[in-house]
Amino acid sequence: MNAPQNHATDSFSAVLRRTRLAAIVRGPDADAALRTVLTLLDEGVSLVEVSLNTADALGVIRRAVAEAGPTAFVGAGTVLTEDDVARARDAGASWIVTPALTESVAASVRVGLPVLAGALTPTEAVAARRAGADAVKLFPASIGGPAYLKALRDPFPDLPFVPVGGVDPTSAEQYLAHGAVAVGVGSPLVGDAARGGDLDALRERARRFVALCAGDTTRGRA
Numbered sequence: 001m002n003a004p005q006n007h008a009t010d011s012f013s014a015v016l017r018r019t020r021l022a023a024i025v026r027g028p029d030a031d032a033a034l035r036t037v038l039t040l041l042d043e044g045v046s047l048v049e050v051s052l053n054t055a056d057a058l059g060v061i062r063r064a065v066a067e068a069g070p071t072a073f074v075g076a077g078t079v080l081t082e083d084d085v086a087r088a089r090d091a092g093a094s095w096i097v098t099p100a101l102t103e104s105v106a107a108s109v110r111v112g113l114p115v116l117a118g119a120l121t122p123t124e125a126v127a128a129r130r131a132g133a134d135a136v137k138l139f140p141a142s143i144g145g146p147a148y149l150k151a152l153r154d155p156f157p158d159l160p161f162v163p164v165g166g167v168d169p170t171s172a173e174q175y176l177a178h179g180a181v182a183v184g185v186g187s188p189l190v191g192d193a194a195r196g197g198d199l200d201a202l203r204e205r206a207r208r209f210v211a212l213c214a215g216d217t218t219r220g221r222a
Helices: 012-019 030-042 057-068 082-091 103-111 122-130 145-153 169-177 199-213
Strands: 021-025 047-051 073-077 115-119 135-138 161-163 183-185
Touching: 012 047, 021 030, 021 199, 030 047, 030 057, 030 199, 047 057, 057 073, 057 082, 073 082, 082 103, 103 115, 115 122, 122 135, 135 145, 145 161, 145 169, 161 183, 169 183, 169 199
Parallel strands: 021 047, 021 183, 047 073, 115 135, 135 161
Antiparallel strands: none
């Protein structure tokens, strides 16, 4: 397995801005979800989120960290409550993702976990940053698409937006071109792997997304 990023020298925000890609894993099969997380990490997807609505999500996080090492950036997603934050931290999650501005944002900040906080409107985006979010998860980004991100960036050029929801290779390029610090990608990257699907196909998609987000149009082609 490729060496994971080292938390001691590389912060969540630094990795987010450098790699510009976060993978979102959710599914009904815990073992398949674990294999998916490890495959993504192995293919250079440095930030992998395990949604808490995945089967045995905390177990998947715990096992992934044990296998990949404590320096792997395995996060917990769909984190809604203070209790969710505590359980995710105890399982070894090194970053938190929320779908909205809930108590989980403040709870994550209090315990020192980087948080990608969900927001859609300008008011929510500003509130997320003021609450201590490391970046703003623009969700669901598919409602407005890249044009909406461009409109938000005009008054808020310094807000670190990460579009999530319906992000495919084409829109990912557009979001990044419009100033997103990164994109969060679920099914267009993960496919059916978290349900027991083809890991070789997952590897190919991962390589393409890693290359795309790095701005390398020559790598990851079939």
